[in-house]
Amino acid sequence: MDNIAGTKSRLTWAVNISVVFLVLLWVLPTVGLLVSSFRTTEQIRSSGWWAALFPAEINQTLRAADPDDNRTADGAGRYTVEGNLFVAGGHVPDAEQVSATIRSWGTSSRAIDAYRPGETADLGDGETMTVRSNGDYSWSGNGDQISGRGQRVFVTAETPPDLTFDNYRKVLFEPGNREGMTKAFFNTLTVTIPATIIPILFAAFAAYALAWMDFPGRAILVAGVVALLVVPLQLALIPLLKLHNEIGIGKGYLGVWLAHTGFGLPLAIYLLRNYMVGLPREIIENARVDGASDFQIFVRIVLPLSFPALASFAIFQFLWTWNDLLVAMVFLIDSSGQTTVMTRQIVELLGTRGGDWEILATSAFVSIAVPLMLFFTMQRYLVRGLLAGSVK
Incomplete structure (x- = not known):
């Protein structure tokens, strides 16, 4: 059936x-x-x-305004401080812009929901406080009580849905973040573009030789390329870094380009060789009969026909190098920050802005925007290149 x-x-x-x-x-x-x-x-x-x-319920710790500069006397020895908790806490510039609605509040961390909006809390010794749903408060007491720092208030409020572009404005246009992220963006391009092109150039020549040129030891070389695919990247980091230091490359763009080239060549050669083997043999043989050299066959026939495989590896290599942190940390360390890539910049933001999750989310999405555009633009070549040579 x-x-x-x-x-x-x-x-x-x-x-x-x-x-x-x-x-x-x-x-x-x-x-x-x-x-x-x-x-x-x-x-x-x-x-x-x-x-x-949807509306979100948030818990905040707010403070009333400092009473020494904001209290008023009623003539009976009592002082009163009035204002808005959200404005005093610096959350909004003006009381008219308050969008949160207080559901409950309290003056102790053990009972943050002890009171409802409009209720009056007895703080002891005749000191009282009233908080309304929009954040307006009235804090009253004797002169020696209403002094020093403002009263702390624990608030449970409901906020309407609010999607803002302020996060992107901070990351992309605020002077401190803009300089770091913009430079990291161009540093990442400086690493990624050569690290994608260089292995393709070497791998294309090697793949053609392994696919269409007869020479002793070709099968052993193919087996060696396949064996290199399973070698962990971490095993080669320290020996390769020592080699770079011995020959004078050190830590810089050239070193990270060569590192990415070495780590990407096995997959590139394997992928391109499998694709080139599947090309029609008649085309290659006819070109040789017509007197074309191997270089002419490679440049004029094989290379144009292998574009899907080249594009698929380019996508893989670009995504890997763009999102790489480990290789950049080993081969591209610069204390001045002149060669910091975006992945490293996001780690630094995580260290200095551990609580600013919106900044981290924005920076991370800015970082993946370019790979996403590349993937959706060239994904058809990715599928064709991966499937080619897999079946006969």
């Missing part, structure tokens, strides 16, 4: 479901990162990205 026209086998359904699952597994974190990059720190801490379009 599985072979009847118009029906699908169970294996086909299993493959389709698996593909959908893998797509969702990749897309959902990306969408979550994008949504989080438009949210504030309080919203990210209070709810997941899937709740970005």
Whole structure:
């Protein structure tokens, strides 16, 4: 029954479901990162990205204004401080711009929801405080009580959904962040573009030789390339760094280019060789009969026909080098920050801005924007290049 026209086998359904699952597994974190990059720190801490379009409940610790400069006397020896908790805490510049609605509040960390908006809290010794739903407060007491720092208030508030471009403005246009991220962006391009082109140039020549040129030991070389695919990257880092230091390359762009070239060559040669082997033999033989040399056959026939495989490896190599941190940390360390790549810059943001999750999310999405555009632009070549040579 599985072979009847118009029906699908169970294996086909299993493959389709698996593909959908893998797509969702990749897309959902990306969408979550994008949504989080438009949210504030309080919203990210209070709810997941899937709740970005719904009101969020957040817990905040706010303070009333310092009483020494803001209190007023009523003539009976009592002083009163009035204002708005959100404005005094620096969350909004003006009380009219307050969008949060207080659901409960308290003056002790052990009972942050002891009072409802409009209720009056007895702070002891005749000192009282009243907080309304929009954050307006009235704090009263004797002169010796209403002094020093402002009263601390624990607030549970509901905020409307708020998606803002302020995070991108801070990362891309604020002087401190702009200089770091912009320079890191161009540093990453400086590493990625040569580290993608150089291995393609070497691998294309090697793949043609292994596919179409007869010479002793060719099979051994192919087996060696396959064996190099399983060698862990970490095993070669320290020996390669010592070699760079001995020959005078040190830590710089040239060293990281050569490192990425060496680590990417086995996959490039294997992928391109499998593709070139699948090209029609008649085309190569006819070109040789017409007197074309191996170099002319490679440049004029094989190379143009191998564009899907070249593009597929270029995508792999670009994504790997763009998102790389380990190789950059080993071969591209600069205390002045002149060669810092984006992955390193994000790590530094994580160290200095550990609580600013919105800045980290925005920086991370800026970092993956270029690989995403490249992938969606050239994904058709990726599929063709990977499938070519896999079946006969």
